[in-house]
Amino acid sequence: MAAMAAVLRGPGRRFRWRTQALAGGVRGAARGVAAGQQDYDLLVIGGGSGGLACAKEAAQLGRKVAVVDYVEPSPQGTKWGLGGTCVNVGCIPKKLMHQAALLGGMIQDAHHYGWEVAQPIRHDWRKMAEAVQNHVKSLNWGHRVQLQDRKVKYFNIKASFINEHTVCGIAKSGKETLLSADHIVIATGGRPRYPTHIEGALEYGITSDDIFWLKESPGKTLVVGASYVALECAGFLTGIGLDTTVMMRSIPLRGFDQQMSSLVMEHMESHGTQFLKGCIPTCIKRLPDGQLQVTWEDRTSGKKDTGIFDTVLWAIGRIPETRNLNLKEVGVNINPENQKIIVDAQDVTSVPHIYAIGDVAEGRPELTPTAIMAGKLLAQRLFGQSSDLMDYNNVPTTVFTPLEYGCVGLSEEEAVARHGQEHIEVYHAYYKPLEFTVAERDASQCYIKMVCLKKPPQLVLGLHFLGPNAGEVTQGFALGIKCGASYAQVMRTVGIHPTCSEEVVKLRISKRSGLDPTVTGC
């Protein structure tokens, strides 16, 4: 025991041994590997979408579960409560701010529909931010209550592995806690990446971790990046009336269908967002009045330029939270290129009873609903009698840019790569939402395309919808694709009139025909 204690102690660390008056003696990390003798059946590291879903499911199956969650403050000092990225600095605040921006557009539309609203119309960031933050806090609270209701133990501590079955957690106060479990799930997610090689980037820039928690308006903003995070943020900032510029190194929305991505960008460009394409920032300086001076380089011409902004928002990718878990010590392998944890189809890492789900795991979509489902299924496989695995094919998603883009299945490029141009048929249409008519809105980028196999009955490989309420439109069709829908079946579906989604079931013009795909009239 003493030898074990010495091994565990390591350089300069102190442990508090947890003891429990239980028949059989002292419990603690020394009892390491024996199953069923740990503090918990399941320990989940990370209280986000995946982690909480897994913990709650396991508790429901009658197991003893603990969740540890800790938010390392961002470089700017932002921190938040239980719930993970989605709830605090992702989907939820994003969609709410997107809604605020959409409502601005609706106020403009309202004039055309007879509403008499007096000028001036302005937007108050503080009011919106407070409302969003309050809602997020209510969700933090809701999650804590849920865990309590299901008898899941929750610790607000920063965890790292001591050994394969034991984790040491450090609270903000410095207090340490040891927790051991038969099974451990790593669901620590990721955090935004900073371009630390750019002078001033870390000191003066913010990320998505900070934008939703700003008390004051970000003002004139430079968003650096081409990801959906970059475009969604730039989108709602523009929508609430802020001077917004997006700086991109190359293409927008890498990984998404590129035709759709350029339409998304085109729409943003024609609706007030400025774009600096093919540029990379080289330096950020703070001016005496607090504004930021950004210097950048045009990659094609080599020309340098500068601009002044109130805020610089980095949206250049996310890195998984694996550095401080002490994974090497316990033999959990990560992909050296991206730091993600390598898992098999059962979500098992290189260590048999240690698992990883959600954004931190290699090869998984970085989406909340997939993390939730993965967490639930994992718990069911471990503690229920299930052997069900996740199906990561045809996962639908939506980019909540000012004109929303919903998609499921293959992009056109992927379909061509997989099947060959001659074996696919792409049906498409430019349509105009009815509500845009009276509002005199530009519908140039309202576009749908369905990528199918050419061979009858023409299996649907992918659906892409650009327009209002894209998420709502796409969800049901994702079900259709899961049912193996063919073009023929979709076309036999009667449309609901008048909607935008009915245009999907009315797609008739193929790209191959070269005919004009603009929908006219009824």
Added chain:
Amino acid sequence: VKELFSSLGVDCNILELDQLDDGIRVQEMLTEITNQKTVPNIFVNRVHVGGCDRTFQEAAILGKRVLVLDFVVPSPQGTSWGLGGTCVNVGCIPKKLMHQAALLGQALQDSRKFGWEYNQQVKHNWSTLTEAIQNHIGSLNWSYRLSLREKGVTYVNAYGEFVDHHKIKIQQLERGSPGKLKVWAKSTEGPETMEEVYNTVLLAIGRDSCTRKLGLEKIGVKINEKNGKIPVNDTEQTNVPHVYAIGDVLEGKPELTPVAIQAGKLLARRLFGASSEKCDYMSVPTAVFTPLEYGCCGLSEEKAIEVYKKENLEVYHTLFWPLEWTIAGRDNNTCYAKIICHKPDSDRVIGFHILGPNAGEITQGFAAAMKCGLTKQLLDDTIGIHPTCGEVFTTLEITKSSGLDITQKGCG
């Protein structure tokens, strides 16, 4: 096909493959370009049309003599309108636009919670709205006339030929627009009466088919005397072989624009093309654009119980709170989703119902999925799009039979 083109007076470039040296090579090339192995293989204006069947179908669009008679008998109040029918002029289109106007009023209220600031005084101007809508409808009337002309269809604006339950009485007190009307009404269930003054009384007590004054009795077309509707077989044929009926006049079919459009197209293809495809009237999705919209596809719960018996059904349901309603301060237990599954048939989804914003947009895709045999298992296996309202169908757990509480507390 050669005769067809000849009769249409169209000059053709004919390539007889069996008379060409490299005929086989050409045929291979054609197969590659058009995915068609057979001959004849027809191109018109450099666009691939297809084989014999397809060509005749397309020719139908060119060759047939079509006449459309449209006439709007003015309403008792004297309202009339242009080409396009109910949907365009006095149905779906103006309805959805006015619904949008009302939704925007709601949006104006919500916007303040999201940080938008402007004068509290907000009024609505009726004539701005109606003018905008009428202009849009006018443009549609125009585009229909243009479209008919382009397709060579003759259009003549002429009339082609062959109040009790509610016990209300209305008295006009004041002329004008709006005027004043005094309304007396009697309850249908008890002795209560009411008396109230309104500017406008809008009667929405059902629609009558426009079949009484067509002279149908002269040609022997039978109609249902009670409601004026025309019974047809599954190819929309009336009891008189060369007379067909489609749309709202049909007995026992949904009164919906897209159904009418589908039926009309398929009928034309069967009559003049070489198609045999019939219109499928089953599981037609629809949406009611009330302030809280209702989208549905398949059977109502009542109908499902009637057809399949309660013990063979499992109903999954939940209340839900759209994310955008949270900050807006709208109620968290108003929106509702339910599916009806047929247990003996792999829990097939035979009824889909949603009450919430954008119900039509949500329902459409699920209708396509139901056509492809959607089951509860497939719903459970599908990932939701987050955050949306539609995703709620991928996480339905509580059944009606369990009696469990579906009220919402927080984020799932």
